[in-house]
Amino acid sequence: MDPFVSHTGTAVGLRRSDVDTDQIIPSDWLKRVERTGFGAGLFSEWREDPSFVLNAPEHRGASILVAGENFGTGSSREHAVWALTDYGFKAVISPRFADIFRGNSLKGGLLPVELPADVVATLMDLVENDPEALITVDLEAREVRAGTVVESFELDDFTRWRLMEGLDDIGLTLRHGDDIAFYEEKRPRWKPAARAL
């Protein structure tokens, strides 16, 4: 995973709450077995409407999505994160994210930034009025800066460190192979297992 320290870019505002993963990437796209190429499917049904905000030429190249609350609700499909990153988004700002989507984003190099609803509303107004406005998402300082807005956001130290270093989660866990083996030793023998092949 590429390290994420700070990102500055233009943004697009999606003025909707409860944007579910079926809208972010419709299920027809989930039949693919690859990890790339999902950008074309991002919000594909909504994008058929020429007036949908992502179709606006002034928002072309936006790399930050500002959205309503409960973004990413619904299924566990990580394809939603792959679609957003493949399209070019580096961060999503919302008052609240669905848990699984948030977790998937943190694994997939898309920064989910939770800010108070009034700050998100201010950012939404800002990018709608001035599509050229730049937003900075500074992970090192855990801060979002745009226009007159300077707002800190929360992210635990461990996750922040992992993202800034671009570390592979599995590699980190495998360092604790002895702990896992020790745990396995003491699991009760009556715990179920799949039938052998």
Add this chain to the structure above:
Amino acid sequence: MARTLAEKVWDDHVVRRAEGEPDLLYIDLHLVHEVTSPQAFDGLRLAGRPVRRADLTLATEDHNVPTDLVQGPIADPVSRVQVETLRKNCAEFGVRLYPMGDASQGIVHVIGPQLGITQPGMTIVCGDSHTSTHGAFGALAFGIGTSEVEHVLATQTLPLPRPKTMSVTVEGSLPEATTAKDLVLALIAQVGTGGGQGYVVEYRGDAIRGLSMEGRMTVCNMSIEWGARAGMIAPDQTTYDYLQGRDHAPSGADWDAAVAAWDALVSDQDAVFDKEVVLDATAITPFVTWGTNPAQGCALADVVPDPQALPEGNARDAAERALGYMGLTAGTPLRNIAVDTVFLGSCTNGRMEDLRAAATILRGRRVAPGVRMLVVPGSMVVKLEAEREGLDAVFTAAGAEWRSAGCSMCLGMNPDTLKPGERSASTSNRNFEGRQGRGGRTHLVSPQVAAATAVIGRLAAPSDLTNDSAESGQ
């Protein structure tokens, strides 16, 4: 210190705890299906990593499976490749797979409990948000993304922050004509789609205790629809009676040892939950959704709500948008809404009890002219059991289609879909825009409401059926 059920199961699975880091949690069972696993197996191959515990990993084919076929090949080439990829991956990494045509194949959340491999006190994960279903047994079960699927395949663990806990106490008992599905839909309408976010929820109270295992699974299944990470119900005699004798359940002295351990899986009397919600079961009546998220629902006896009555802001905007998508007008009685499709099935309501309840209503009646009803058992075992009881004959005599096991019309990844503008009464779990097919309109309902709706052709409860309706469809 007093602990909640969720905290006990969590603590039992901590492999490593370090200050300032997430806990490393051991995973007892990893369920796998074709949609969220191919990229994870690819990751293992790229890094040269094996599956650490193939014996704690179980795979099935469900999302893409055409339910009018028992065996392949699947006509859609993209679906076919995905299913074939799972077969290749399972063979290469030594994972037990229940493929199409196998007697144990079915929806991943139906087969786990049915095999008896879902047991109290376990940690269970799957690349599927409805993994919460298994919490009905007192397991800590939750959905994960593909990166986490790869992580569990490689390490049999997950690094996770300790969740907050919430209790949902459902007091009193459910009225006769009301089901577990009505209960959970009413709960979601009360707490909202994000109400459970960040929490592992424990459902308790007399109404929950009074539910069968299948009803408990329906409730836990929909935990994710109000944002909860997982839903759990403490195991009791109902749980043990369901489990004993199943294929993977412990037996003999192992059974006794297991029960002794399971008996401790209750929240301590003075355990403190981070949040508590109370619901009155006696006030719940048949419940349906009118909008495009599972919290947009109300009693079947109500009318389509007026967005203008909501406070200005997100909820009003979302309601206006939902009515536009659903093609509904505020003030319309829900019972006046005509459907063209009825779907009975899914990991929410595709088990024996659900089929029996619907069959009881459909026996001697006909599906209304112009309505298509799909009955899709959640697994091949459910299918065969239903056929032994003659339920398939009841459904087909009523004019419904009797299918083979799979996710079917729950999610539009297989041939069972709605066409643009079509409207369904569906026993599944999500009414998102396009969920059942592009442009399709979904009303979430219980199996009983689904069956009554099929007969009348408009959203209806069994109490709306008279003896006349047995003839009206003839």
